[in-house]
Amino acid sequence: MTDDFSEIEVVATNFNWRQSGGTTAVVQLVPEQAKTLKIAALGFDLPERVPRMRWRDVPKLFRRPANRPFRIYHCRRNNEMIAGLLLRYVLRAPLRLIFNSAGQRRHKPLTRWMLKRMDAVIATSERSGSFLDVPYTVVPHGTDFDHFHPPRGHEDDYAATGLPGKYAVGCTGRIRHQKGTDLFVDAMVQLLPNYPDWTAIITGRTTSDNLAFERELKSKISAAGLTQRIIFLGDVDDISVWYRRFTLFVAPSRQEGFGLTPLEAMASQTAVVTSDAGSFPSMIQPGVNGAIVPAGDAEALTAAIEPYFREPDMAKEHGRAALEFVHANFSLAAEARRIRSVYDRLWTEGQSPLGLTEKGRQNAGETEPASYPDRTGYRRNHAQA
Incomplete structure (x- = not known):
């Protein structure tokens, strides 16, 4: 558990009781992010090694963090987006919302409406990004090489x-x-x-x-x-x-x-x-x-x-x-670094919500990010460098 919540800069959510790909992403990524960032996970089925905040600390989200103008709320599911929108736009918590999109299908109307109100959207691949109607940054998932590694001893042998x-x-x-x-x-x-x-x-x-x-x-x-x-x-x-x-x-x-x-x-x-x-x-x-x-x-x-x-x-x-x-x-460190660049962009540029009209986006300096192919077959946005 995290003791001094005032220093927490990012909250990563996991509102799912069942183990899933989203849970795995949080469990692997948050400890890596915590090496360079004050981050805590909020949700269910999280092991001890993951820095976490307590549910009773949720009211503290209404206070600004010690060293940032706002906290970043990073979510991966619709119910987490709903909670984030409620906190920010109804209850006026000082948050900026990021959604991680891995789905590869046309989103339902409610999801599309919520995505337009995110402050940034990350797609795990260009294919998943192609189903989005909002600007996005491609950040592929990485792998925890400390946990997943080649055989080292007898116990790793099939025998x-x-x-x-x-x-x-x-x-x-x-x-x-x-x-x-x-x-x-x-x-x-x-x-x-x-x-x-x-x-x-x-x-x-x-x-x-x-x-x-x-x-x-x-x-x-x-x-x-x-x-x-x-x-x-x-x-x-x-x-x-x-x-x-x-x-x-x-x-x-x-x-x-x-x-x-x-x-x-x-x-x-x-x-x-x-x-x-x-x-x-x-x-x-x-x-x-x-x-x-x-x-x-x-x-x-x-x-x-x-x-x-x-x-x-x-x-x-x-x-x-x-x-x-x-x-x-596909290193976990590279994933954490690329996501951090999205966080930093929000903190330093004060990017406006994606829900602005097209004219409002242009006035705010927000345009559809250009992209270029990389060696893994993904197409990365310039903001991801």
């Missing part, structure tokens, strides 16, 4: 699990149709009988509305006689050790916002096969660090996985290339 086979192929994330867990199971049912050295590991939480979906998958696995080789581990305490134990990681999502799991696997020196959902295409160099297939295409997914089963040494080679690529392009 330490005591599970069958020599190699593991993993699929993580919530068990549901959107994540393509069924596509992964179908591929494993087809491939594993021909490759006895491989075992499939599925981790992740199954919510109550997806229990029937999980039962259907397990029934299919049982019918194929593969219950000892396609293993559901549930919601594991520390996924990072499993990334290190995988020789291959598969992210078969039908839909994604950004999608952090391939980056976490790559930082663990693991080759990846992904769909083309979310920001996955920006992470994959086909034939170098992994493979990419059309989202929802079960046959293409199976065909992309099989060469790694046939040649485990190729998987290891691609894993080494994946590690090099993610360190060069």
Whole structure:
């Protein structure tokens, strides 16, 4: 918990009880931001290592911070935007509002209305930015290289699990149709009988509305006689050790916002096969660090996985290339630095809300930011440099 709230410059919100990509982003990013910034997270399901403010400190948001003209309120969900708008425009708290947008779909009218009242918008990719009707800055998510790293000892070896086979192929994330867990199971049912050295590991939480979906998958696995080789581990305490134990990681999502799991696997020196959902295409160099297939295409997914089963040494080679690529392009420190530049712009320029009319924006010196391509395939705005 944060003791002296008067020094807090930024509040990062996480108003979601369930673990999600937004939660993961806050949990990883806020400790990194705290190295150079007075920041606290507000919300649920936050571990001790994350600097946090208490709910009872919310009234203190109505006082200006000690060394800034206003605090920055950084949110990632609609309910967090609603709370921020209420605090700033109704209750007149000295805040400026930033929204992080990862969605890759046309936003609903309420969301579009709220986005126009943000003081700045950050898109996690140019693809997600393309669905926005307001100026934005592209800042890709980064990866925590202290937590996600290559194998270092015996516990990081797949052999330490005591599970069958020599190699593991993993699929993580919530068990549901959107994540393509069924596509992964179908591929494993087809491939594993021909490759006895491989075992499939599925981790992740199954919510109550997806229990029937999980039962259907397990029934299919049982019918194929593969219950000892396609293993559901549930919601594991520390996924990072499993990334290190995988020789291959598969992210078969039908839909994604950004999608952090391939980056976490790559930082663990693991080759990846992904769909083309979310920001996955920006992470994959086909034939170098992994493979990419059309989202929802079960046959293409199976065909992309099989060469790694046939040649485990190729998987290891691609894993080494994946590690090099993610360190060069998706560091958590770079994400924190680029977001800080957006904060600093608000503090130093006193940028007006995006909700101004076009004429008002021009008078305030606010124009649609120019962008240019970078080496990761993203298009970054000049303000992000």
